[in-house]
Amino acid sequence: MSIDSLQDALHAHLARWGLRHVLSDADYFAWQRDSFSSTDLNQLNQQVERKRSGALCDDIAFYDLTAQPHILPVLYSQRYEYYCEIGARVAARIHPAKIVLDVGSGVGILTTFYAQQHPQTEFVGIDRSPASIGRAQEQAERLGLTNVRFHCADLEAASRRRSYDLIVATHALVQAEQDPGVPSRSWETFERVRDSLQQTDFERRTGIGSKLDRLADLLAPGARVILFEKTRQLARRVPFQRALAARGWHLAEHPEPVRYRLVEEVADDGPFYVLEQGWEGSVAWDESPEPDEGQAFDDKVLRARSHDPNVPLYENHSPSAQRAWEQLPDRTVMNECTRREADGRELHVELGRISGGVYLYCANTFDQRQLVIVPPDRVADLEGYYQEIVQAP
Numbered sequence: 001m002s003i004d005s006l007q008d009a010l011h012a013h014l015a016r017w018g019l020r021h022v023l024s025d026a027d028y029f030a031w032q033r034d035s036f037s038s039t040d041l042n043q044l045n046q047q048v049e050r051k052r053s054g055a056l057c058d059d060i061a062f063y064d065l066t067a068q069p070h071i072l073p074v075l076y077s078q079r080y081e082y083y084c085e086i087g088a089r090v091a092a093r094i095h096p097a098k099i100v101l102d103v104g105s106g107v108g109i110l111t112t113f114y115a116q117q118h119p120q121t122e123f124v125g126i127d128r129s130p131a132s133i134g135r136a137q138e139q140a141e142r143l144g145l146t147n148v149r150f151h152c153a154d155l156e157a158a159s160r161r162r163s164y165d166l167i168v169a170t171h172a173l174v175q176a177e178q179d180p181g182v183p184s185r186s187w188e189t190f191e192r193v194r195d196s197l198q199q200t201d202f203e204r205r206t207g208i209g210s211k212l213d214r215l216a217d218l219l220a221p222g223a224r225v226i227l228f229e230k231t232r233q234l235a236r237r238v239p240f241q242r243a244l245a246a247r248g249w250h251l252a253e254h255p256e257p258v259r260y261r262l263v264e265e266v267a268d269d270g271p272f273y274v275l276e277q278g279w280e281g282s283v284a285w286d287e288s289p290e291p292d293e294g295q296a297f298d299d300k301v302l303r304a305r306s307h308d309p310n311v312p313l314y315e316n317h318s319p320s321a322q323r324a325w326e327q328l329p330d331r332t333v334m335n336e337c338t339r340r341e342a343d344g345r346e347l348h349v350e351l352g353r354i355s356g357g358v359y360l361y362c363a364n365t366f367d368q369r370q371l372v373i374v375p376p377d378r379v380a381d382l383e384g385y386y387q388e389i390v391q392a393p
């Protein structure tokens with residue numbers, strides 16, 4: 001089935017779950033106001049706050065609350081485009097698996113879609129939220145699906161060792177968006193040293209190490225794994241990929257970054273990984289930053305004069321700013337400072353002259369890069385910013 005026809009089938013499936021594709025925040029919040037009482041809203045806000053604490057019981061309580069029948073369609077509609085993007089990609093890759101495990105299946109919106117699209121394949125969804133599993137079982141029955149079962153279990157306790165020939169985990173393994181990840185070797189590079197202590201510490205802090213070990217136990221020999229997590233940021237993507245490679249998993253396809261909207265907000269997650277066990281593929285792990293939208297440097301900008309004197313000649317706040325900084329002609333450093341921050345990251349700030357401009361460059365070991373160039377007569381502005389950054393506590 002083509003991705004387009006899977007997308008069509010997904011729209012029909014999501015409608016059966018009561019989900020709507022809402023495109024504006026105004027419409028979305030109007031729907032929320034009509035559907036939720038003030039008690040619902042208070043409970044949801046409180047539970048979101050508690051979930052941030054990272055305690056297991058709060059995580060389960062959050063998903064139990066969101067699985068309530070009057071809350072589910074509204075709240076999960078925020079993820080409408082996520083379901084379309086991920087559901088179609090996964091469904092297109094189920095074949096030739098005979099038995100598939102969906103880890104952290106939640107209320108089963110995607111698991112029931114896969115089961116519907118692949119009636120000859122057996123699906124098992126596990127989740128540690130009892131209310132989510134209750135909803136998943138109810139809906140599977142309503143949809144008349146006989147090839148899917150849901151169990152309330154933590155991944156750590158999942159049984160059936162070496163039995164699944166495909167495991168899918170989407171937004172289920174890395175609940176660690178706040179974790180800074182692993183720093184680069186220095187502010188001048190995006191490269192991470194191979195430091196087993198740092199790697200082990202990352203895997204322990206985020207819990208990803210033990211979860212991947214558990215998945216490895218559940219896989220049949222030669223099985224595949226599909227993963228999609230919030231690991232876009234290079235500092236997390238690199239140790240995450242190294243953790244996958246260390247379990248003997250190889251890339252079966254080029255990992256694809258996926259972008260979708262949560263109503264109006266654009267979410268950049270991913271990449272979408274398709275991995276194969278015990279098979280040395282030809283796709284190499286990529287540890288470089290993703291191509292970004294930062295403008296390439298061209299020294300013509302130094303001769304151009306904007307109509308607005310407050311607009312810089314050049315500005316780039318993405319990793320490609322490093323390349324631009326390296327290309328600056330006849331760089332003369334006026335002031336520079338490299339220091340270690342309280343959280344361990346190294347920061348470099350540099351104020352300098354080039355012919356036709358003055359620049360301010362900031363770089364740190366968590367992949368942030370910024371380059372701003374202004375005409376020479378605006379040097380005082382950049383001096384001010386330089387001092388602000390250097391003197392910040």
Ligand SMILES: C[S@@+](CC[C@H](N)C(=O)[O-])C[C@H]1O[C@@H](n2cnc3c(N)ncnc32)[C@H](O)[C@@H]1O
Pocket residue numbers: 059060063103104105106107109110126127128129132153154155156169170171172173
């Ligand atoms: C953001 S939801 C994602 C649901 C679904 N995979 C999807 O893509 O829509 C994350 C789910 O993972 C479940 N989960 C997280 N860690 C788990 C674990 N160790 N064992 C079982 N379920 C887990 C949570 O209870 C929650 O329902």
